[in-house]
Amino acid sequence: MAVSISAVVLLGIVVFVLIRSGYVRLGPALACGLFGFFLASTGAAPAITDAISTVTGWASSI
Numbered sequence: 758m759a760v761s762i763s764a765v766v767l768l769g770i771v772v773f774v775l776i777r778s779g780y781v782r783l784g785p786a787l788a789c790g791l792f793g794f795f796l797a798s799t800g801a802a803p804a805i806t807d808a809i810s811t812v813t814g815w816a817s818s819i
Contacts, residue, residue: 764809 772790775781796802 772781772786776783776786796805
């Protein structure tokens with residue numbers, strides 16, 4: 758049985774753990790989050806979404 762989880766939730770958990778453990782400070786984490794937010798509104802967003810879908814499709818077929 759495969760368990761699916763949203764990439765946003767998974768990456769949010771990873772960022773939370775990295776901030777809590779001290780590997781990443783809050784400032785750089787916020788900067789990366791804002792960069793991703795603004796990148797999503799550019800013309801590159803469909804290509805990135807397609808690439809991620811392709812990679813997850815390959816991973817699920819393994």
